[in-house]
Each structure stands twice: as C-alpha cells, then as structure tokens.
Amino acid sequence: MILVTGVTGGLGGLILNGLKGIDDIEVVPGTRKGDGSAARRIDFDDPASLAEGFAGVDVLVFISAGYAEDDIVLARHGAVADAARAAGVKHVIYTSLASSGERMTIALPHRWTEDRLANGPFEVTILRNGLYTEIPLGLALTGAAMAAETGIFAAPFGDGRVSVVAKEDLADIAVRVAVETDRDLAAGNQSRHAGRTYELEGPTPIGGNEIAEVLTESLGRPVTYQSISLSDLRQGLEGSGMLPYQITHTLSIFSNVKAGWTEARHSDLEALLPNVPRPVHDSIVAAVKAGGFESQSLSSSGES
Numbered sequence: 001m002i003l004v005t006g007v008t009g010g011l012g013g014l015i016l017n018g019l020k021g022i023d024d025i026e027v028v029p030g031t032r033k034g035d036g037s038a039a040r041r042i043d044f045d046d047p048a049s050l051a052e053g054f055a056g057v058d059v060l061v062f063i064s065a066g067y068a069e070d071d072i073v074l075a076r077h078g079a080v081a082d083a084a085r086a087a088g089v090k091h092v093i094y095t096s097l098a099s100s101g102e103r104m105t106i107a108l109p110h111r112w113t114e115d116r117l118a119n120g121p122f123e124v125t126i127l128r129n130g131l132y133t134e135i136p137l138g139l140a141l142t143g144a145a146m147a148a149e150t151g152i153f154a155a156p157f158g159d160g161r162v163s164v165v166a167k168e169d170l171a172d173i174a175v176r177v178a179v180e181t182d183r184d185l186a187a188g189n190q191s192r193h194a195g196r197t198y199e200l201e202g203p204t205p206i207g208g209n210e211i212a213e214v215l216t217e218s219l220g221r222p223v224t225y226q227s228i229s230l231s232d233l234r235q236g237l238e239g240s241g242m243l244p245y246q247i248t249h250t251l252s253i254f255s256n257v258k259a260g261w262t263e264a265r266h267s268d269l270e271a272l273l274p275n276v277p278r279p280v281h282d283s284i285v286a287a288v289k290a291g292g293f294e295s296q297s298l299s300s301s302g303e304s
C-alpha cells in the first residue's frame with residue numbers, strides 16, 4: 001500500500017491522481033484534514049496522527065511541509081521519520097530540493113531531512129525537485145500589467161537564469177518511482193530506486209530576458225527586461241504581507257539566481273520521464289493569456 005501525504009497541496013494532489021487510476025496499486029490519501037474515511041489524517045505537527053496514519057503502509061510518499069520556520073520544519077520531518085520507523089514502513093520517497101539550490105536557505109531543512117531518513121531502517125529514494133515553473137510564471141504575471149503599459153519587465157534575476165521544472169513532471173516521476181517501488185516490494189525484492197537520489201531540474205533555464213521575450217510575444221509589443229536590486233526586492237516583499245521567514249527565503253533564492261548558481265549542471269528528469277519535459281515557455285504564455293493579458297495587436301484588430 002502507498003500513502004501520499006499533503007494531498008490537498010499541488011504536488012501531493014497530482015501524485016495521488018496519477019496513482020489512482022492504476023489497477024494493481026492500492027493508494028491511500030493522507031492530509032491534515034483526513035478523518036479516516038476518504039483520507040487518513042496525517043499532520044506532521046501531531047505525531048499521534050502519524051502513528052495511526054502510517055499503519056500498514058509499505059511505501060510512503062513524503063511531501064515536504066516547508067512553510068514554517070526551520071525549527072518547526074525539522075520537528076515535523078523528524079516526527080515523520082520516527083513514525084515511519086515505528087510503523088514498519090518499508091520505503092520512503094521524499095520530495096527534496098535540487099542541488100543547484102544547495103546554498104539557498106530553504107536547502108537546510110531538506111538536507112537535514114535527507115540525513116535523518118538515511119538512518120532508516122526503511123529504504124529511501126530522494127527526489128531532489130527543482131524550483132517550480134510557478135516562480136517565473138508568478139513574476140511574469142505580476143510584471144505583465146507594467147510591461148503592457150511601459151514595455152519594461154522588472155524582476156530580480158540579474159543575469160541569472162533558473163532551471164525550473166513543471167510540477168506535473170515532478171508528479172509523473174514520483175508516480176513512476178512509487179509504482180515501481182510498490183511492485184518490486186510486492187515481488188519480494190528491494191525497490192530498484194532504493195538508495196537513489198534523483199536530480200529533477202528542467203532542461204531550459206529561464207531568466208529575465210527569456211520572460212521579457214515571452215511577454216513581447218504574448219502582449220504584442222516589445223518588452224525589455226530590467227533587473228531590480230535585492231534591496232528593492234526586500235522593500236517590496238516587506239510591504240506584501242509575507243511572513244518574515246518567507247522574505248528570508250525569497251531573498252536567498254534571488255541572491256542565488258543573481259550569483260548564477262541556479263542553472264542545473266546535471267538532471268535525471270529526462271531519463272525518468274516517459275515524455276519530453278513540459279516547456280516552461282508554454283506555461284508562461286498560457287498563464288499570461290489566462291491572466292487576461294491579451295496581445296494588444298490582436299485585441300485592437302478585434303475591435304476595428
């Protein structure tokens with residue numbers, strides 16, 4: 001039996017859906033909101049829910065729960081490792097952070113969790129996920145209105161680019177690893193993915209110039225990229241309602257981008273995906289369109 005945590009979240013939900021349709025696979029959803037009927041209650045902040053929730057689970061798909069200060073995340077993730085051990089879980093698949101993010105502040109709880117899981121006694125597979133496509137996509141959407149008006153796309157990339165990856169691709173790989181692991185265990189073997197750490201970053205790095213090109217195409221007017229400073233970014237974030245730890249992490253991500261450290265050097269993405277990775281360019285075009293930012297030339301020709 002496979003249990004997926006965090007199924008009301010974006011990644012957990014996609015993984016659950018991918019596993020649901022497979023005949024020989026028994027999958028159980030885990031969520032803080034579970035009541036034991038449609039889904040089990042899995043709350044990393046409540047170890048009692050884990051002792052009960054992990055009963056009978058062979059393969060645990062452990063989605064990181066990183067939205068908190070580090071000490072809280074470490075306590076949560078440590079509780080998952082302890083409960084998996086106590087419940088006799090055979091294999092844990094953990095969604096971590098890609099190595100191009102090694103120097104980001106968000107890396108610390110991920111690497112700590114990897115170390116903690118390595119103590120077993122279960123087998124482990126680490127899925128080192130790249131930054132989601134949603135990050136440049138969010139910046140493109142935020143900047144689209146100003147770009148439509150002024151022809152400038154302002155964002156804190158410097159000259160850096162990021163090897164982002166579509167969440168759907170990450171989910172497809174998690175589904176594959178979970179299914180193959182469950183089948184290997186059912187056949188009395190160790191998973192072919194046991195002890196493996198996969199780097200999962202996209203093949204096409206994207207930065208400010210690339211987003212400006214997409215906006216040029218989508219808005220039907222020339223858009224130029226202009227880098228903004230980390231001080232300006234900090235000022236903008238401080239007035240945005242973000243929590244202090246989120247501001248720390250966001251600044252750290254963009255310090256790394258500006259330093260040129262966020263392009264993948266090696267990725268297992270294409271080797272593990274059944275299809276070619278979803279192009280980040282297409283996601284941004286679709287999001288800008290869905291955000292109501294139509295091409296000016298198209299809308300004006302429609303009106304005449």
Ligand SMILES: NC(=O)c1ccc[n+]([C@@H]2O[C@H](COP(=O)([O-])OP(=O)(O)OC[C@H]3O[C@@H](n4cnc5c(N)ncnc54)[C@H](OP(=O)(O)O)[C@@H]3O)[C@@H](O)[C@H]2O)c1
Binds near residue numbers: 006010043044064
């Ligand atoms: N690679 C990246 O670019 C990136 C970006 C942002 C975040 N992340 C990390 O990747 C994870 C998954 O991403 P996502 O897009 O699916 O995030 P998401 O949509 O925000 O979902 C995160 C889910 O984590 C679960 N969760 C939160 N606190 C929990 C707790 N105390 N115990 C158990 N589950 C808890 C919740 O699921 P339930 O409500 O169903 O319990 C929540 O919906 C995030 O949690 C974060 O650690 C990665």
